[in-house]
Amino acid sequence: MKFDSPLYDRIRVKPGEDRRLQADRPCCDWPECANGATHRAPKGRNREREYWRFCLDHVREYNQSYNFFAGMSDDAVARYQKDAMTGHLPTWRIGMVGGGGGRVKGKSGRPYSAGEADDPFGIFRDIGGGPEHAKPEAERRTVRNAERKALHALGLEEGAGRLDIKARFKELVKRHHPDANGGDRGSEEKLREIIEAYNYLKATGFC
Numbered sequence: 001m002k003f004d005s006p007l008y009d010r011i012r013v014k015p016g017e018d019r020r021l022q023a024d025r026p027c028c029d030w031p032e033c034a035n036g037a038t039h040r041a042p043k044g045r046n047r048e049r050e051y052w053r054f055c056l057d058h059v060r061e062y063n064q065s066y067n068f069f070a071g072m073s074d075d076a077v078a079r080y081q082k083d084a085m086t087g088h089l090p091t092w093r094i095g096m097v098g099g100g101g102g103r104v105k106g107k108s109g110r111p112y113s114a115g116e117a118d119d120p121f122g123i124f125r126d127i128g129g130g131p132e133h134a135k136p137e138a139e140r141r142t143v144r145n146a147e148r149k150a151l152h153a154l155g156l157e158e159g160a161g162r163l164d165i166k167a168r169f170k171e172l173v174k175r176h177h178p179d180a181n182g183g184d185r186g187s188e189e190k191l192r193e194i195i196e197a198y199n200y201l202k203a204t205g206f207c
Contacts, residue, residue, distance in 0.1 A: 030058040044068070147204060153197035165206060169198045
């Protein structure tokens, strides 16, 4: 490979400045400037993808005086900056249809509510979808044998809800904890059974 080849400059750590400047390039667009145009500068608002070609000295001078918002009122500048936060794309409030002002309708024809959605994973269960969609927790859940055994360990029926389980657990821990019995560890095995039952119910989503 020849040492004065442009291909050689591409693999050098520091290409030769003299050979780069000798490459063919257009003249600077600055009036009465005959230097090579080494840099480009935007022509301004509403002329996107159009550029001036300047030499280094003149591109610096141009950039110092460049103002994208020249000729715009303060309100127009504020609107532009606000729209720039969303990439100048249309936006609308959550629950509105395409910005047309209409709320999303559910099956009943009324504004959409969480209770009208298919909810196989119980995402909207804690939010609630109105009294017409509310179901007792016992009806929504199939109790397995291991869960039934854990409930019985806490002295609860199968239809117990989250709040009942948590309240019962706190009550039993206070009753059987050694600190509540003057250091007596006679109920330690019962306490361990209660904690294991509660942790199992918690892991399966009961509480």
